[in-house]
Amino acid sequence: MRRMQRYAKRWRALTSLPKPLSLKKLITILPGYDPYRDAGDCKFDATKANRFIHLWESALTHVKGDLAGQPYLLEPHEKAIIANLIGWQRPDGTRRYRHVFYFVPRGNSKSTLAAGLVIMFLAFDGEPGAEIYSTASKRDQAKIVRDIAKGMILNQPLLTISADITNTAIVFGDRSYKHLAAEATGAHGLNVYVSVNDEIHAHRTRDFIDVVDTGMGKRAQPVRIDITTSDYQREGSICNELHDYAGKVRDGEIDDLAFLPVIFEVSKKELEEDPDYWKDPKVWARVNPMLGKAIPLDYFERQFHRAENSPAFENEFKRLHLNIRTESEERLLSMDNWNGMCGGELDISKYEGKQAVGAGLDLGNTSDLNAFCLIFEREGEGDREFDAFWWHWTPIAKAEERQRQDQGANYTAWGRDGWLKLTPGNETSYKTVSSDIGEIGKHFGIPDIAVDRNFQGAETCQRLREDYGFEVTEFGQGFQSMGQPTKYFVDLVNKGLIHHGDNPCVRWQAANLQGEMNAAGDIKPHKARSGNKIDGIVALVMALGMAMERDAPQESWYETHSESTFISY
Secondary structure, three states: OHHHHHHHHHHHHHHOOOOOOOHHHHOOOOOOOOOOOOOOOOOHHHHHHHHHHOOOHOOEEEEOOHHEOOOOOOOOOHHHHHHHHHHHHHOOOEEEEEEEEOOOOOOOOOHHHHHHHHHHHHHHOOOOOOOOEEEEEEHHHHHHHHHHHHHHHHHHHHHHHHEEEEEOEEOOOEEEEEEEEEEOOOOOOOOOEEEEEOOOOOOOHHHHHHHHHOOOOOOOOOEEEEEEEOOOOOOOOHHHHHHHHHHHOOOOOOOOOEEEEOOOOOOOOHHOOOOOHHOOOHHHHHHHOOOOOOOOOOOOHHHHHHHOOOOHHHHHHHHHHHHHHHOOOOEEOHHHHHHHHHOOOOOOHHOOOOEEEEEEEEEOOOOOOOEEEEEOOOOOOOOEEEEEEEEEEHHHHHHHHHHHHHHOOOHHHHOOOOOOEEEEEOOOHHHHHHHHHHHHOOOOOOOOOOEEEOOHHHHHHHHHHHOOOOOOOEEEEOOHHHHHHHHHHHHHHOOEEEEEEOOHHHHOOOOOOOEEEOOOEEEEEEOOOOOOOOOOHHHHHHHHHHHHHHHOOHHOOHHOOOOOOOOOO
8 A cells, every 4th residue: 555655646746747848839840830720719738738748758768779768758849749739629628639640751769659659648648448559561560569668668667557468458447558450350349549550651551540540430539640651652552642631731731620740751842843852961850850869870871872872772762761752663773883793704604514503584475585594603702793694585577576666675686696596487485495495404503493473384384394304483573572582683783793794685674674662662673664674684583582592591581471472393
């Protein structure tokens, strides 16, 4: 009993009202947004907001990094968000804001703020039977906020004594908090008081978020808080939909007094006026309120320099670190880097009788371009280096016609110079391709051949296996299968560690290569139009994928993929 009385006394000390902060001005610092403009009959209660902030900074601590265990002192922009959310009241005494959209780049302590909001609403708000949820697209992401919230509670004895913590929930009296993932089930039938939705951009569809949102209908003043980094441009993105809406509320194009837009970004208009605007360090600081605090400046500068030198990473940097919505398909390679790593004229005869480390076969239709690639590892110490060799086939009768259609292609010249085999007639027989690969196998050791599983060439794979004794493995063309090999390929090109002998047919394909990116940041090869062939590059990426698998037998790459990703004949 005495122990409880001591705790109660300490709680009263924590929650006693300090000298009021100058919040009426602070709430206006959110980028481009004036909360007074569309307030209507709503009033701002600075005392209420100040009490909440003081309690936050008295009760909550950091749980990670150099600040672990220290009081969670809010940054000005965080205070502005919380003061707006808590301080604004409707005439009936309920909260003005029912939806917060917090749009800020990676590394700005989004999840820590989310965890703090969870605890404050759970432990101190007083809503009877409150159900509070943090959500994410994946289980691991959903656990991040939950684990931080748990750590904050365990760091504070006054919270620990009141909390019942299990693997699935944190309970304070009749109030509960759970974390949910879109990939799991069980989101129906909720009676949601507060939902904190982490990384909205990672949701493929809006379905899960809508289910959670509809669970708020029975509450008098529910709160939905969306916290996210930018998505890329794609159909069906709930993140992009919300961002567009939030921008219109911020700019006064839509009157919605219940919606709080908090948008840290480099805008489309700013980039249109100056395409290099994103390179200005002053812009970095404006868009990243935690730069120099949660985000080390030297780390940010390294990421920027990497983006300057890597077209594939430039879009990732812009999207994740500056909240610039980028296209999903962008140029993957710097042609200066590609041309700089040709390695001189390569002589494949030096690998006579030696084992290749990877083999890839990309078969199009019989009237199209087909490609086979072998990669050999160079001898020496230091970083691994590779020599890549290709064999291409296309029908001679279609060469001139396709040359006119496929911009930049010169099939006839490549055929004449030996970079491409022009096969007789209107079609390239897969039997010819199999026979030629069989001949190649007489001179070089060919490992398992990765083949695009999307093509209708089962007979070819069967022939390669039965007639020539090769192992053939279908290789998925989705992000799951192509993501890591593609990133490895781009990294090798940027470091000058893969040599192509200035093969003109492949150089043309490298210039055609674009990258398609998903919400998770995975990249796979893509082409903008059918005439922009990339078959040889795809064959190389698959060959690298097979080499990666052989290099990591203890942590099989295949084991991290679904059973349907690879099918051996």
